[in-house]
Amino acid sequence: MIVEAEVPLKLTLFGEHAVVYGKPAIAYTVSESIKVRVRESEKFYVSSQNLQIKGVRVDLHEFKIENDNVRKLIAYVTEVINYFNEHYGYKEEKKAAIEIESNVEPSIGLGTSAAVVVGTVAAYSRFLGLELQKQEIAKISHEVELRVQGIASIMDTHTETYGGFVFIKEGKVEKLEVPPSISFSAGYFRRIMTTAEMLRNVRSLKEKNPSLFTTLLDSIEKVTVEARTALTSGDADKVGELMYVNHGFLFSLGITVPVLDQFVSMARASGVKGCKVSGGGGGGAVICTKDQRAELLLNALGGKTINANPTFQGVTVKLI
Numbered sequence: 055m056i057v058e059a060e061v062p063l064k065l066t067l068f069g070e071h072a073v074v075y076g077k078p079a080i081a082y083t084v085s086e087s088i089k090v091r092v093r094e095s096e097k098f099y100v101s102s103q104n105l106q107i108k109g110v111r112v113d114l115h116e117f118k119i120e121n122d123n124v125r126k127l128i129a130y131v132t133e134v135i136n137y138f139n140e141h142y143g144y145k146e147e148k149k150a151a152i153e154i155e156s157n158v159e160p161s162i163g164l165g166t167s168a169a170v171v172v173g174t175v176a177a178y179s180r181f182l183g184l185e186l187q188k189q190e191i192a193k194i195s196h197e198v199e200l201r202v203q204g205i206a207s208i209m210d211t212h213t214e215t216y217g218g219f220v221f222i223k224e225g226k227v228e229k230l231e232v233p234p235s236i237s238f239s240a241g242y243f244r245r246i247m248t249t250a251e252m253l254r255n256v257r258s259l260k261e262k263n264p265s266l267f268t269t270l271l272d273s274i275e276k277v278t279v280e281a282r283t284a285l286t287s288g289d290a291d292k293v294g295e296l297m298y299v300n301h302g303f304l305f306s307l308g309i310t311v312p313v314l315d316q317f318v319s320m321a322r323a324s325g326v327k328g329c330k331v332s333g334g335g336g337g338g339a340v341i342c343t344k345d346q347r348a349e350l351l352l353n354a355l356g357g358k359t360i361n362a363n364p365t366f367q368g369v370t371v372k373l374i
Contacts, residue, residue, distance in 0.1 A: 056093040056374045059177035061169040062365045063087060063158065064213045065240055065341050066332045067285075068278040068300050069222070071256050071307055073207045077275045078223035080230070080282060081213045083368065084240070085361040088156045088166060090173030091374075092181040095151035100131050102154040126202070127154070127170060133198045134174040138182060150181055158360065161249065162242040163333025168210030171195045176369050188368060191215050192227075205253070217368030221282055232364075233288040237344040240332065240362035241352040243313050247336030255308040274303050294328025294343045301330035309335030317355055321348050 062083035069079025131152055152174060160166045172195045179186045179194075186194075195211035212227045213220050219230040260267040277300050284292035301318050304310055314331050321329040321342055329342035341362065342348035349359050 055181075056091050057177045057180045057371065058089055058091045058374050059173040059180075059369055059371045060087050060089050061173040061176070061214050061369045062217055062367070063164040063166060063169055064210060065164065065238070065339060065362065066209070067219075067341065068281045068296070069274060070331075070333055071252075071304065071309060071335075072271045072274040072278070073209050073222055074205065074253070074256075075260075075271055076224065077271050078221060078278045078282075079207070079209050080219065080221055080278060080285070081209055082219040082232075083213060083217045083365045084164070085363045085365055086158055086164065087365075088154065088169040088173055090170065090177045091153040091155070092150045092174075092177040093153075094181075095149050098135065098149050098152075100128060100152045100154065102127075102156070126167065127160075129202045130167065130171050130198065131174050133201050134171065134178055134194075137175075137194060137198055137201075138178065142182065142184070148182055150178065152178070159242075161245060161334075161338070163245075163331075163335070163339030164242070164360070165210040165214055165333075168195065168199065169214050171198050172211055172214050172369050176371050180371050180373075188215050191369060215369050218364065218366040219285065230282065230286055232285045235288045236285055236290055236293060237364075238341050238362045239344050239346075239348045239352075239359070240339060240341040241349070241357045241359040242339045243317075243337045243355070243357045245337035246311055249334035249336070252309045252335045259308060270303055270306055274300065277303070290343055291327060294326075297328030297330040297341070297343070298322060304331055304335065311335070311337055313337065313355060314340060317351065317357070320351055320355075321345075324348075324351065 063086045064081050064083050067080040073079035175195050176191050192212045192215040196208050199206040209222045219232045221228040277296050281296045318329045324347045326345045326348045327343040332339040332341040
């Protein structure tokens with residue numbers, strides 16, 4: 055028996071970084087996904103045939119291959135297994151081979167790490183014979199992220215578990231009804247700084263100028279709340295205007311890099327209604343109101359487009 059969980063990736067529309075400090079955010083799941091397969095094995099192991107891994111180091115003294123993305127991936131999977139051992143009493147007799155399939159690079163602002171966690175929780179729990187509801191999958195996935203990262207909002211794990219457009223505020227998730235007339239183009243650039251470095255930049259501003267930091271977060275909150283109304287009412291012009299405003303605040307927080315700012319500025323000059331960084335920053339994902347000019351510009355500047363069409367199912371599990 056093989057259990058397969060498919061998890062949609064996500065884009066953040068409004069409120070990234072601010073959500074870590076208790077402010078609201080809006081995100082939605084896209085037509086790109088990660089699959090996690092679990093099957094019985096004589097020992098635990100994790101494999102991936104197509105997950106792109108960069109930045110490998112080799113310790114020739116101890117003959118060890120080191121890579122931050124691999125280490126993080128293993129940490130997430132291991133913590134999921136540990137969680138079920140601790141809370142459900144499953145021990146070594148439930149060993150499994152876990153395979154991860156992804157067509158996009160890790161750490162680009164699309165929630166790939168959260169997707170690995172959600173997919174492993176969903177697939178491994180079913181492998182153990184459990185029938186978890188989405189609420190339970192989201193809760194466990196967030197706990198696992200907190201254990202590994204130390205700090206994390208519920209946004210990525212909950213968005214990818216439930217699917218669709220979601221409004222996150224004060225630890226609660228509200229699904230939004232967004233008309234099909236609101237659509238987006240998106241893609242990503244190579245990251246030159248990690249999410250951890252971006253979080254440190256934001257924290258540094260908070261420590262150096264707490265008053266300014268509070269003002270910025272309050273402003274992002276106001277934009278996010280206004281965007282919620284614009285999205286649900288189908289006001290694409292307003293959504294686009296607020297995207298540019300939100301990008302400016304993220305620039306002020308110190309999480310953008312020159313290629314992102316250049317892309318957003320050029321998109322605006324070319325007439326694209328709205329555009330902004332999406333996610334952690336330091337490179338990574340960008341999102342614009344649906345526009346072929348944005349997609350052409352993204353490719354021209356060395357980025358890669360993704361399928362940004364929304365999906366609404368969230369995580370799904372099946373036996374294959």
